[in-house]
Amino acid sequence: DAGVIQSPRHEVTEMGQEVTLRCKPISGHNSLFWYRQTMMRGLELLIYFNNNVPIDDSGMPEDRFSAKMPNASFSTLKIQPSEPRDSAVYFCASSYSGIQTEAFFGQGTRLTVV
């Protein structure tokens, strides 16, 4: 298995633009997590899905952020409109049966909003 696949690896965009980050979880995993990593706040859970259904989105910072999981093999995290303070590394992780501590992480997407 190729592991959790995120794209793009790097994204540079201008303030106000829409940004979409993508994630393909490990086949057979039914839970997916989106994290954001910044120098100031460290690693924070934004949202997680179980069987394609959002279970807890309390970590999503603002209405500008939205996440979807239309099927078991694909998820997106969208920021619209983007702001410079959204610059961070965004990680996607997947696990079996919602066990965060057994999740496998992707390589992350480094987002820079200028």
Added chain:
Amino acid sequence: GDSVTQMEGPVTLSEEAFLTINCTYTATGYPSLFWYVQYPGEGLQLLLKATKADDKGSNKGFEATYRKETTSFHLEKGSVQVSDSAVYFCALIKEGAEGSQGNLIFGKGTKLSVKP
């Protein structure tokens, strides 16, 4: 609320030196404790864990002991290698409502650089 505090980095060591990265936590109840490692350009990987007081987690020569009396879970390795250069995260998790798993709470990470 619950939190994890790690020593600030970066930590720079020579190969074969002894490593300690301090981690303390604040939590009600009885959390499980974890160390994750993030190698350059990669996502986090679980390194070791301990689920109750006095448990010792170990993996790849790294160890950490769950100390309830000092609310600590310090990471140690007797002889580091260049390949250990990475960012290390301490984390905790508690049981959520109705026996479900709560959310992982991470420290801010400590960057370790090992020089040959």
